[in-house]
Amino acid sequence: MDSQFHTSTQLSKETLHGLMARSHYPAVGKFVLLTLVMLASGTVLVLTWSGPVWAWVLALLVFGACSCSAFAALHETAHGTAFGSRSANRVAAFLGGIAHLYPSSLFRELHFTHHRHTHEPGKDPEISLGHKPMPSMLTHPPLYLSWLTGLPLLLFKVMMIIMGALGMPGPIRKQLYPFVRPSQRMAVALESWGVMA
Structure with missing residues (x-):
């Protein structure tokens, strides 16, 4: 750089x-x-x-x-x-x-990875899902309109909480949430249960 x-x-x-x-x-x-x-x-x-x-x-x-x-x-x-x-x-x-609806340890993992890989498709979790870049909302009007409703973000957060509460099972973590370090799985699980309670 x-x-x-x-x-x-x-x-x-x-x-x-x-x-x-x-x-x-x-x-x-x-x-x-x-x-x-x-x-x-x-x-x-x-x-x-x-x-x-x-x-x-x-x-x-x-x-x-x-x-x-x-x-x-x-x-x-x-x-x-x-x-x-x-x-x-x-x-x-x-x-x-x-x-x-965002366990803080999970947010911290996502956000710090975003800082380390800002705007790097496939690595920045704010523009990627798993290891794949998400399509640009600006070139896909239906996707853009769906994001305006907030529903995709809500579903993403709910799935993160559920997977977090399950301890971020290895295969799912590697495919969908690679930004969560294995050493943080327990903290994510405990906070996910706390948010759901």
């Missing part, structure tokens, strides 16, 4: 390290607030199901915004950058994974 990196003179090393210092503040407050608003809007969504349309739509919009934010929380905690300790990041990642 022929990459060139720019060295900035805008910030000193000491200043940069100070900005990168990990802390529980303000992540704890934001995570608790996000969780409470998501639970409240989800409750309102269920309670207003047959009530006034405006209340249901408002609750749906708030819940949707919280859901997007919960994925951002899952992403940052999987990287270990949201909180000051590894254990706090792991707990928050697990909770964020529940909100997205």
Whole structure:
């Protein structure tokens, strides 16, 4: 890889390290607030199901915004950058994974493999299934429309949870989920059961 990196003179090393210092503040407050608003809007969504349309739509919009934010929380905690300790990041990642039907250890395996092989067909799990590149959605309108519904992603996640709960059986893991390292199968199994519970 022929990459060139720019060295900035805008910030000193000491200043940069100070900005990168990990802390529980303000992540704890934001995570608790996000969780409470998501639970409240989800409750309102269920309670207003047959009530006034405006209340249901408002609750749906708030819940949707919280859901997007919960994925951002899952992403940052999987990287270990949201909180000051590894254990706090792991707990928050697990909770964020529940909100997205995504065991955090499974997300971590997929996402870190994506970082190692970004845009490499057959290796980047975000554009591949197993060891094969997925067809481009832009050149297949029916596939594109199906992805807009969210159904393929939901089915993919449900299958990952089920296979994860079964311990990612070797042949299936090698064919469909090659990004899951054998050493992580137990963690994936335990978290998959936790998400299903």
